[in-house]
Amino acid sequence: MSLLRRRKRPDDDAPQPPHTAEDDDKKGKSQKKSAKKKRRNSYSCVDNCCWLVGCICTTWWFLLFLYNTMPASFPQYLTEKITGALPDPPGVKCVKEGLEPKHPVVFVPGIVTGGLELWEGHECAEGLFRKRLWGGTFGEIYRRPSCWLQHMSLDNETGLDPAGIRVRPVSGLVAADYFAPGYFVWAVLIANLARVGYEEKNMYMAAYDWRLSFQNTEVRDRTLSRIKRNIELMVEINDGQKAVIIPHSMGVLYFLHFMKWVEAPAPMGGGGGSDWCAKHIKAVMNIGGPLLGAPKALSGLFSAEAKDVAFASGIKAISEYKAYTAGDLLDMLELPNAPDMEIYSLYGVGIPTERAYVYKLAPTAECYIPFQIDNTAGDTDEHVCLKDGVYTVDGDETVPALSAGFMCAKGWRGKTRFNPSGIKTYIREYDHNPPSNFLEGRGTQSGAHVDIMGNFQLIEDVIRVAAGGSGEQLGGDRVYTDIFKWSDKINIKL
Numbered sequence: 001m002s003l004l005r006r007r008k009r010p011d012d013d014a015p016q017p018p019h020t021a022e023d024d025d026k027k028g029k030s031q032k033k034s035a036k037k038k039r040r041n042s043y044s045c046v047d048n049c050c051w052l053v054g055c056i057c058t059t060w061w062f063l064l065f066l067y068n069t070m071p072a073s074f075p076q077y078l079t080e081k082i083t084g085a086l087p088d089p090p091g092v093k094c095v096k097e098g099l100e101p102k103h104p105v106v107f108v109p110g111i112v113t114g115g116l117e118l119w120e121g122h123e124c125a126e127g128l129f130r131k132r133l134w135g136g137t138f139g140e141i142y143r144r145p146s147c148w149l150q151h152m153s154l155d156n157e158t159g160l161d162p163a164g165i166r167v168r169p170v171s172g173l174v175a176a177d178y179f180a181p182g183y184f185v186w187a188v189l190i191a192n193l194a195r196v197g198y199e200e201k202n203m204y205m206a207a208y209d210w211r212l213s214f215q216n217t218e219v220r221d222r223t224l225s226r227i228k229r230n231i232e233l234m235v236e237i238n239d240g241q242k243a244v245i246i247p248h249s250m251g252v253l254y255f256l257h258f259m260k261w262v263e264a265p266a267p268m269g270g271g272g273g274s275d276w277c278a279k280h281i282k283a284v285m286n287i288g289g290p291l292l293g294a295p296k297a298l299s300g301l302f303s304a305e306a307k308d309v310a311f312a313s314g315i316k317a318i319s320e321y322k323a324y325t326a327g328d329l330l331d332m333l334e335l336p337n338a339p340d341m342e343i344y345s346l347y348g349v350g351i352p353t354e355r356a357y358v359y360k361l362a363p364t365a366e367c368y369i370p371f372q373i374d375n376t377a378g379d380t381d382e383h384v385c386l387k388d389g390v391y392t393v394d395g396d397e398t399v400p401a402l403s404a405g406f407m408c409a410k411g412w413r414g415k416t417r418f419n420p421s422g423i424k425t426y427i428r429e430y431d432h433n434p435p436s437n438f439l440e441g442r443g444t445q446s447g448a449h450v451d452i453m454g455n456f457q458l459i460e461d462v463i464r465v466a467a468g469g470s471g472e473q474l475g476g477d478r479v480y481t482d483i484f485k486w487s488d489k490i491n492i493k494l
Contacts, residue, residue: 087444090460091195099467103244103282104202104234105193106227107176110249110288111210113185113450115170121151122164133167135179152211159216168209168221173200175207179450184442188454189246189462196463202238204230210250214257224261228270235280242282244466249399249449252289256332263336278338283465285344287458288396288449291333291411292403296354302371335412339421342471343412346458347404348447349481350432352385353395394481398449401429401481410487416494426471430455431480 088096115135118128124147133140133152140148155162169175177187186205193203208223217223231243247255259277262270270276335343358377362370379386385393395401407418408425415422432447442451452458461474 087456089192089195090456090463091192093460094196094463094467099196099463101193101197101202101466102468103241103466104204104231104238105198105466106204106206106231106234106243106245107173107186107189108206108245108247108251108255109176109185109208109210110247110251113179113248114176114207114210115174116152116167116209116211117170118151118166119168120164120166122147125151132170135170135176137181154211159213160220169207169223171205171207173203173205175205185248185450185453189459192459193463193466196467198466202234204234206230206251206255208254214254215261218261224258224270227258228262228272228276231280242280244282244462245284246287246462247284247289248287248453249290252286252291253332255284259336260332260334274337277336277341281338281341283342283344285346285462285465286404287346288348288399288404288452289345290399290403291345291407292400294399294403295356296398299354299357299373302357302359330418333407333411333418335419335421335423337421338423341423342465343408343423343425344428344461344465344471345405345408345426346428346430346452346461347399347401348396348430348432348449348452348455349394349401350447351395351397352392353397353400354390355385355393355395355400356391358386358389358391396432396447396449396452401483402486405429405479405481405483406487406490409483410490411492411494418494424471426474427477427479427483428458428461428474429479429481429483430458 087093112134115132117130117132118125119130121128124144128140131140133148150162151165151167153162154160161167173186173190176185177190179185190203206223206227208217209221212220218225234243235241245255259281260269262272263274263276265271335341358374359371360374362372373389375388377386377389385391393400393402396404405427408427412419412423412425419425430445430447430452433443433445435441435443435446442448442454444454444456446452446455464474465471
């Protein structure tokens with residue numbers, strides 16, 4: 001049997017080239033390139049996110065380094081070159097006119113702007129004693145979110161701290177000067193009052209735990225009692241000059257509650273007597289006060305769709321636990337017997353503000369919340385501001401102008417059931433003028449709910465009243481809306 005043999009290719013017998021070091025180098029480089037390509041292809045989404053965060057942080061710290069190393073006057077110089085000369089800050093302007101401190105000033109912050117710090121906590125909060133859980137850098141939200149939420153939550157039965165946890169409001173002017181690094185709340189107003197000559201002996205931040213009900217701030221922290229004593233002390237050490245109170249946002253409602261409490265008999269009240277406010281308060285300058293409510297809070301409670309803060313379980317909480325009734329709110333709006341006192345409503349206008357909503361039933365398969373805003377609802381009528389299921393009106397983006405201005409326009413104007421002693425009331429509206437470029441920051445003519453705290457016109461009005469001026473000397477009412485016409489349409493027994 002013949003054997004089949006494979007025919008040799010011509011190059012089989014050809015001599016192979018000798019193996020050299022150069023070949024090893026080429027092979028090594030090829031392997032390195034292949035490995036590098038594999039590593040590049042194996043990058044995960046987490047790697048890419050970390051790389052992006054690292055680039056952002058590096059850029060931020062580099063810009064911060066440049067900002068801190070440049071001359072202090074350079075930002076102002078650059079801004080003036082682009083936008084023109086800046087006006088004098090209100091404090092500088094008032095000093096040039098010879099104004100000096102006269103009345104002590106009390107600040108009452110609104111909801112969420114006051115800092116909260118930890119005094120006692122569970123094991124997961126080790127190392128956080130007297131560190132801010134709310135306000136500041138908010139670092140603990142990212143480091144230990146579950147622990148942070150556990151310590152920020154209140155007991156559903158008592159409305160107070162859960163067992164083993166004590167979270168308390170930060171004290172002093174630093175409690176609400178900045179909400180977060182670089183984001184001022186009261187800082188600009190405090191700085192301008194300081195230019196006139198104010199200091200901590202005649203400025204006081206009435207900080208409170210905004211998570212609690214108003215009365216529970218007294219039950220747990222004796223906050224109302226401490227406000228009463230601090231005002232009495234400030235009046236005493238400032239030669240008997242009455243205090244000017246400056247509440248913002250929910251702080252307006254909180255101070256209305258205080259005025260009812262301080263004159264009520266002890267132990268439920270402060271026991272100050274019916275003339276306490278007349279003896280100790282010169283003026284109350286309400287900034288952005290939601291005296292008739294803030295409708296956007298309802299959307300957060302009803303369907304967890306508020307733009308700012310959403311509370312998914314709000315409706316359940318209101319139905320199960322005590323809340324203010326309409327009668328309670330009307331009683332709280334009654335002013336004390338203090339005919340020489342003045343009440344101001346200071347608020348921004350010119351920004352579309354949520355007023356009402358169009359709701360639809362949500363499919364149960366998609367969401368456990370039964371209602372949601374119907375974002376298909378709209379109106380082509382230019383006189384009806386309905387877009388994406390939301391009606392808007394004129395206001396400061398959070399509080400409608402009617403809510404902030406009605407009481408001073410009608411409810412408290414003259415002698416009424418809400419103002420039995422005829423306290424003088426004034427409305428000062430601030431037309432929103434946003435910053436023209438990023439160098440102006442949040443602007444000096446803003447009418448937005450929080451940014452208005454840096455509005456130069458508002459700050460000047462506050463300084464003039466604190467220095468002894470009256471509403472008449474400010475020029476009386478200054479309005480840009482039809483607040484008086486709107487108020488007349490509301491039929492309420494006065």
